[in-house]
Amino acid sequence: MRYELLGPLLVSNGAAHHSLSAPKMEMTLATLLIAAGRVTTKEQLVSELWSTAPPRRASAAVHVYLSQLRKFLVSAGDHAGDAIVTKPSGYVLRLGGASYDVDDFQQLTRTGRARQHAGQYEAALEAFERALLLVRGPVLDGTAEGPALSAFATWVEEERLDCLELSVEARTALGRHREVISLLHGLIAQYPLRESFYRQLMLVLYRSDRQAEALRVFRSAQKVLRAELGLEPCRSLRRLHQAILTSDRLLDLPLAG
Known part of the structure; x- marks a missing residue:
């Protein structure tokens, strides 16, 4: 079964x-x-x-x-x-x-993280992609309302987004920057307050020789965060913005940013 x-x-x-x-x-x-x-x-x-x-x-x-x-x-x-x-x-x-697909998902993400940590980016990406394929949609078609089921549904969505971030990192480390640009634009439109997606998009745009676009992404993030939360972008996003302005050579290293 x-x-x-x-x-x-x-x-x-x-x-x-x-x-x-x-x-x-x-x-x-x-x-x-x-x-x-x-x-x-x-x-x-x-x-x-x-x-x-x-x-x-x-x-x-x-x-x-x-x-x-x-x-x-x-x-x-x-x-x-x-x-x-x-x-x-x-x-x-x-x-x-x-x-049980939840057990399989957790095992695949653990494997992916371990491979990523070891610098085995192709193997990590394969594990993350297999994990993401297991998520077929919202838990119970989005009808979960009880406290435990609602918490579980929230956990699944957060784990899915973390897995997406990790898969983007793996592709970035492999130099496959252009593959994730459209994906990240879509994720930012869907999750405009998740700063990690802005950070990843800025980095891959910069590595794709699109520095001006990367800087515009920062300004867009700044505008959204100020309007929605009254906050400035997080420290890592501000550091990346400054590094792009100065064409910091560290940005050319795998998984920098």
């Missing part, structure tokens, strides 16, 4: 993908998945499903959802029917021999 939570929730058995059409059941399984191997209490499930306004028979409804989920997982490939275990304090989803 395989569980996929980096996007719409899917369970597969190698031959077919299975999804849940009932939102509450999907949220219940997702809550158990993000705590896989650990106990999720009934109170936590109620909080995820109904926030601060649970129905009178919330506890009974949770029992129904869990019963239906067990049947769903059996049909999806849990032939032993023991993936969800009842404990005195709550419920545990046991992965057993099942694979």
